[in-house]
Amino acid sequence: MEPVTEEQIRAAMVNCSRGEAADMTLPDLKKINWAETDYFGWRDPRSRLRGFLVHWRDDRLVGVVLRAPDSGVRRPAAMCLLCESVRQSNEIALFTARKAGASGRKGDSVGTYICADLDCSRQVRATPPGRAAPDEAVVILRSAALLTKVYAFTAAVLDGA
Numbered sequence: 456m457e458p459v460t461e462e463q464i465r466a467a468m469v470n471c472s473r474g475e476a477a478d479m480t481l482p483d484l485k486k487i488n489w490a491e492t493d494y495f496g497w498r499d500p501r502s503r504l505r506g507f508l509v510h511w512r513d514d515r516l517v518g519v520v521l522r523a524p525d526s527g528v529r530r531p532a533a534m535c536l537l538c539e540s541v542r543q544s545n546e547i548a549l550f551t552a553r554k555a556g557a558s559g560r561k562g563d564s565v566g567t568y569i570c571a572d573l574d575c576s577r578q579v580r581a582t583p584p585g586r587a588a589p590d591e592a593v594v595i596l597r598s599a600a601l602l603t604k605v606y607a608f609t610a611a612v613l614d615g616a
């Protein structure tokens with residue numbers, strides 16, 4: 456994705472107050488490999504129940520605050536519905552996001568299963584255990600599929616806002 460600045464990220468958050476956006480803890484953006492990042496996601500180092508997801512919807516940068524469950528339901532394996540990686544159940548979390556605008560203020564939210572570390576971009580480029588590294592064409596396809604899912608997810612959060 457196109458690189459983003461801290462100011463752009465804070466201004467892009469659609470489902471939290473300005474104060475919450477100003478208060479977010481961001482990773483060191485200088486360490487991010489933007490060329491290998493489809494969407495930028497991270498867990499809040501100060502609150503394990505919170506995460507953040509930011510991506511470009513065409514020219515508009517959209518950021519979403521996510522809430523993770525307090526305790527996961529134990530299943531043997533689970534699938535991330537954004538990057539479609541099948542991982543250990545503790546590596547996938549059901550995140551919910553308050554909707555933007557009026558419906559969010561009424562308490563509406565949307566939820567989906569996402570890699571717990573919000574590291575789908577790394578997953579689509581990862582070499583599966585005991586297999587060869589994915590070739591570039593496969594990564595391009597998985598990356599495009601991931602972005603399509605992220606688009607649909609943030610469209611549901613935006614809900615016209």
Ligand SMILES: [Zn+2]
Pocket residue numbers: 535536537538539540569570574575578
């Ligand atoms: Zn994922």
